[in-house]
Amino acid sequence: MLREQQAAFVAVLRGVSAGLLDDAIIPGSIAAEARMAIYRNNVLGNLAACLQIAYPAVEKLVGADCFAGLCRDFIQARPPVCANLYEYGAEFAIYLEASKSLKSLPYLADVARLEWAVNIALHAAETPPLDPGALAGVDVAETGFVRHPSVSLLILRDDARGIWEAVLLEDVSKKDALLAAIEISAAAVPVIVSRSSGTLEIMPVTAPVFDFALILLSGFPLADALEATTPDEAPAMLGMFLAQGLFAGIVPASSQTKTHETNKENHPCQT
Structure with missing residues (x-):
């Protein structure tokens, strides 16, 4: 019974209706769906923050709004399998490489691979x-x-390392100059x-x-x-x-x- 409830809880955190937990949630002044939404938002927010910390250059390259959307989709597709959140996000580069919407940034997946290796180091x-x-x-x-x-x-x-190094610079003029000088090369x-x-x-x-x-x-x-x-x-x-x-x-x-x-x-x- 406990295993089934835990599985249902995880499913609700991933977007399934809280009705799946009707038998386990004690009624209160706040509706079950609203209460579960709090948990869901906290979980998604924390996982997105992990990805944001691990992939700062990717976020700068695609923009904050696009990155937030990529994080939401990735979290739904690849939820964590380990409690150590430093380990979460290893497959992000594979996800980026497979995304049709990012084909105009052919270097993005390798920038992500480098960022993950840096994260590990x-x-x-x-x-x-x-x-x-x-x-x-x-x-x-x-x-x-x-x-x-x-x-x-x-x-x-x-081109991946040069792009990674340049995009993380805080000096905008220097960053722009370095990015402009990089030859896109596979x-x-x-x-x-x-x-x-x-x-x-x-x-x-x-x-x-x-x-x-x-x-x-x-x-x-x-x-x-x-x-x-x-x-x-x-x-x-x-x-x-x-x-x-x-x-x-x-x-x-x-x-x-x-x-x-x-x-x-x-x-x-x-x-």
């Missing part, structure tokens, strides 16, 4: 990066690496986003570096990553990843799991 749990000394005495070739919770790997349009740029020593890092990388990082950050051992790159370049790339704090630990060869399983420990609400 800024709110990730404080986790010490892997100490390179931990690699001493282990079979490095057969060792896997645990992705630091602040790290995201993205392939973005060439060329792909691999990017690694992380937080290193408390500082947000957005690092464009070459395709070989991105591929090498992707294999390692997916939990595969170094030996697998070496098959996808030039051996002479691997030490420098691994050293760069260690210096940037992209790893949070190692997985011995005897107990290797893919990082997407490890990530569920860091981001329990993601599937």
Whole structure:
């Protein structure tokens, strides 16, 4: 019975008539529909505020009214599945990309992807990066690496980062000048986003570096990553990843799991 009432309550919060809860709502001076409207408005308002905090550049690009409408539609289509609202909104870029009304802004979805990666980096749990000394005495070739919770790997349009940086400037004249100078380009740029020593890092990388990082950050051992790159370049790339704090630990060869399983420990609400 409780489960059915909870499901009905959620349905009403998403717009279904409060009549669905007639048997559970005690009559009062305020009608059930009006009372449920208060809850509904609070829930929608709080979720919209989460999206507004996570996607300030998207809001500036489409305007406050349009953004509010996008939030309402997204919340109805993708309600939260986790109580941690810092986790809410991960699929917003996919929603924007599928919206026919936004086709005139081809860069918008990638701006959103970058904003979400920044959101992850800024709110990730404080986790010490892997100490390179931990690699001493282990079979490095057969060792896997645990992705630091602040790290995201993205392939973005060439114009996405510049638009994101420019649109967030408070100096209107400087913002307008930078936006006017940006060449709209769909060329792909691999990017690694992380937080290193408390500082947000957005690092464009070459395709070989991105591929090498992707294999390692997916939990595969170094030996697998070496098959996808030039051996002479691997030490420098691994050293760069260690210096940037992209790893949070190692997985011995005897107990290797893919990082997407490890990530569920860091981001329990993601599937």
